[in-house]
Amino acid sequence: MTEHGRSIARNAAVVAGATLISRILGFVRDIIVAFALGAGLFADAFFVAFRIPNLLRRLFGEGSLTMAFIPIHSRIREEEGEEAAQAMARSAAIWLAAILIGITVAVELLARPLTMAIAPGFLDNAEQFAVTVDLVRICFPYVILICGVALCMGILNSRNHFLAPALAPVALNLALIGAALFGYLFGLNVAYCMAYGVLVGGAFQWLLQQPFLAKAGFSWRGPWSWRNAGVARMGLLMLPTVFGAAVYQLNILLGTLLASFLPVGSVSYLYYADRLVQFPLGVFGIAVSTAALPSLARLAAKGEMGEYDEALSASMGLTLFIALPAAAGLIGLAEPVIGLLFQRGAFTPEAVRATADALVAYSVGLPFIALSRPLVAGFYALEDTRTPVKIAVLCLVANIGLGVLLMRPLAHVGLALAVSLSSLLNFVCLHWFLARRRGTAILPAGGCLKMLVLSALIGGGAYASAGWGWWWVVLIPAWVAVYFALALAVNLKEARLFADMLRSRARRRLGKGR
Structure with missing residues (x-):
């Protein structure tokens, strides 16, 4: 396998490890939120309110923004140099902020009709509808922060750094867990605490990227333009x-x-x-x-x-x-x-x-x-x-x-x-x-x-093994090991790559321990 393949495998292992941590923590978050918030009026209101910025995150943030940004940014960096690439990134950030702030202001003003459109059934309960409108107004600015995180992800990924962006969801999960427990322990409204927790989590996600951007040599200070050709191409x-x-x-x-x-x-x-x-x-x-x-x-x-x-x-x-x-x-x-x-x-x-x-x-x-x-x-x-x-x-x-x-x-x-x-x-x-x-x-x-x-x-x-009682659970790691051993035996290059990565990591740890 080529060096590019090895690099992709190493970076994929970093992303997979961070994602696994995030998924496990997300499961813990769900357990704690279910305990502190329950499944009543306020829970329904919070989940509906958080769904709106979450949907926009999926449409405009992590996937489409990052995937459109990386090829353009990489090409500019290769053909025009680092300064031009950084100017393009700053210009993209300014455009992104302007568009998202405009959308956020509109949502804050039109929160009632928007809530009416996505949860018309809540109109039968005046309190639930009013709470949902409040929570929509609190949660929605999260979309500005998370799309900023997506841009940071594109900048870092294009510089071959994957850990900080992959760990970003961990910051949100921790913020939501903390907000739910804070509200429960101090007798506050847990739904409102979690809505503010969404904003805190978004801020933490963005701040987490900044030291790594600085280490990679990127700065938000510098030239930018409303008419940057790279941003137009990205759009x-x-x-x-x-x-x-x-x-x-x-x-x-x-x-x-x-x-x-x-x-x-x-x-x-x-x-x-x-x-x-x-x-x-x-x-x-x-x-x-x-x-x-x-x-x-x-x-x-x-x-x-x-x-x-x-x-x-x-x-x-x-x-x-x-x-x-x-x-x-x-x-x-x-x-x-x-x-x-x-x-x-x-x-x-x-x-x-x-x-x-x-x-x-x-x-x-x-x-x-x-x-x-x-x-x-x-x-x-x-x-x-x-x-x-x-x-x-x-x-x-x-x-x-x-x-x-x-x-x-x-x-x-x-x-x-x-x-x-x-x-x-x-x-x-x-x-x-x-x-x-x-x-x-x-x-x-x-x-x-x-x-x-x-x-x-x-x-x-x-x-x-499914018919052997609880042995099927115990045997899962064994099946993984058997698959890996057989893959090595039949000379699969992907298995050799993972084996080389494990040996290299073990040598580094042994070297640090001396």
Whole structure:
């Protein structure tokens, strides 16, 4: 594997580790918030109020802003130098602040009609509606802070620094945990405390980036321009990515709409199953694409397209090396995992089986969802954001059509299977268009077959262990070790890469201990 592949793997490991910490802390946050806030009037008001800036974060912040910024910033840095790149970043910050402050002022003035539009049912309860309006006004400025964090993420990632941006969600989780406990212990209104906690968390997320930006040589002081050509180009690239994010949200909404026509419980079965599939995707799938984009953008800016092809192929191999056994494990252990996590209280054995069936159907598509992420990063590195969005729209139509077709014979499992099949279509289209553009195959075929066979063996073993009582839990680390050992035995380069990384880290720690 090339040095670019090794660099992507190292950076992906950093992002994955920080994301894992954030996900675990998020689970702790949910437990504490449930304890302190409960599930009443104020809880509903807070969750609705926080949903608005969170939706804008997903549409304009972390995904579209960062993905549009990095290729342009990298190209300017390569072709015009560091000063021009920094001027472009400052200009982007000024534009971003101006637009978001304008939107925030509008929301503060129109909070009542906005709340009426997103939660019309709250009008029946005057107190709940008034509280939600208050919380919307408190929470919404968070969007300014988090989009600023997204810009900092782009600057740092383009300079090969990934730790601080990946740890940013940890700061928000800690702020929300602290706000909930503060309100509970001092007898204050927990919902209002958490709303202010959102702002504190956003400020902490932004402040966390600043020492690392300074260490990387970046300064917010210096020349900037309202007419910066790089910012104009970034804005044009952002438009399709924002639309693509909206397509993704629409996909979720329409899937829920279809599930509402099925028997009671179907929406919940799909929700809980999707949460489990999103865990490996969030920790590992996003990590590789996040780490890959800056490297791919730098190589594309330099015109080193052979290196670009090798780096993209390495990213695909690393993604598949993790996604295939993760999917096999979820399929093999679907029912016992669902039972362990959820079977208590009103969550019956019948609900466990129904959710496990949905998990199996979703898991079939997990590798294709994961593989699509580095492919999209490959398009963005080439400053092509339109092609992935066109394909996303096609797959949205396919998902809804397949959902309508399969939900009749298979109920909620048909909707989950439709997601997997449309994810396969998305991967095939992305790979075909990018491979045709580059004139070379991107996915390493030989390694794929080995990974598929090994994952099937591990999945079969995990499925067999499901009938051995609690041993299936104990054996999960063993299956991971067996998969890794077999991958080394059949000479998979991705396994060798991880082994080299572990040995290198162990040597560094031993060296520090002396």
